[in-house]
Amino acid sequence: MARRLDAFTAQPEHYDLVLMDVQMPLMDGFQCSRAIRKYEETKGLPHVPIVALTAEGRNSDRENCGAAMDDF
Numbered sequence: 001m002a003r004r005l006d007a008f009t010a011q012p013e014h015y016d017l018v019l020m021d022v023q024m025p026l027m028d029g030f031q032c033s034r035a036i037r038k039y040e041e042t043k044g045l046p047h048v049p050i051v052a053l054t055a056e057g058r059n060s061d062r063e064n065c066g067a068a069m070d071d072f
Contacts, residue, residue: 015048022054033068
């Protein structure tokens with residue numbers, strides 16, 4: 001598991017909003033967001049909004065946000 005996902009799962013109650021970089025090494029922002037959603041569902045946690053951030057802004061990035069992210 002990537003460090004950013006570990007930070008969320010260690011204390012999910014500390015997060016009101018997650019700003020997610022789309023292009024990260026090891027686990028990209030899309031993968032990490034899907035993992036957060038799965039963790040929330042498994043643990044019965046409330047939905048924390050995730051907003052994608054990227055310098056690219058390609059249409060494919062916006063489309064990939066899908067159900068895992070709330071805004072782009």
